[in-house]
Amino acid sequence: MNFELFIARGILSKDKNNFSRPIVRISIISISLGLAVMILSLAITTGFKDAISQKVIGFGSHIKITSFDLNKSFESSPVDMQQPFYPSLADSTGIRHIQVFATKSGLVKSEDQIQGIVMKGIWSDFDRSFFAKNIVEGDLITIDPEKRTNDILISKRIADKLEFNL
Known part of the structure; x- marks a missing residue:
């Protein structure tokens, strides 16, 4: 018998007093609900992250090749299309x-x-x-x-x- 099953049987056994049984069941249900909410929120957050990433990439791109200069404005020097790469x-x-x-x-x-x-x-x-x-x-x-x-x-x-x- 594994350790977790031994502990669970000891807590939920029928021959023990009935005072702890409802408390244990409420705690099990609470932990289960909390875990389900966390998994659901993680799935929703991941879905939103993917949707936002696709929109950002759609308006821009994954990679932009621009000239290297110290210009901090949105206007950059042009790059000639006749490049070896x-x-x-x-x-x-x-x-x-x-x-x-x-x-x-x-x-x-x-x-x-x-x-x-x-x-x-x-x-x-x-x-x-x-x-x-x-x-x-x-x-x-x-x-x-x-x-x-x-x-x-x-x-x-x-x-x-x-x-x-x-």
């Missing part, structure tokens, strides 16, 4: 997509509000699948490499702050 990256395992981008800080002004933003310029090779799943209002931007466009896609939070509607 660039063609071989697309063939590497684990890399789904490579795209070029540019960032620039700016201001968006409505009639009575001004909001600072960081604009992300994209090219025709932009992977639109994340934004297609998460767009709340409006349409995705259609990019034609032959002509310039003034279309923008802004977050729901900024649209609400600036009181923009479609």
Whole structure:
């Protein structure tokens, strides 16, 4: 007989006094409920963490290759696409997509509000699948490499702050 079973039989035996039996049962139920709540909260937290990670990665990326400089602003010096490592990256395992981008800080002004933003310029090779799943209002931007466009896609939070509607 193992030690745990020996202790359990000693505590819950029927020939002992009946005073401790309800106390032991209440404590067993309490510990079971507490453990179930902890397991459930851990599962929910892990699920939220995964969902938030996917959104952060969807708006940004896992890896960004930028020029090395001491510039602390959101605008970085451009990196030439003609790099020796660039063609071989697309063939590497684990890399789904490579795209070029540019960032620039700016201001968006409505009639009575001004909001600072960081604009992300994209090219025709932009992977639109994340934004297609998460767009709340409006349409995705259609990019034609032959002509310039003034279309923008802004977050729901900024649209609400600036009181923009479609």
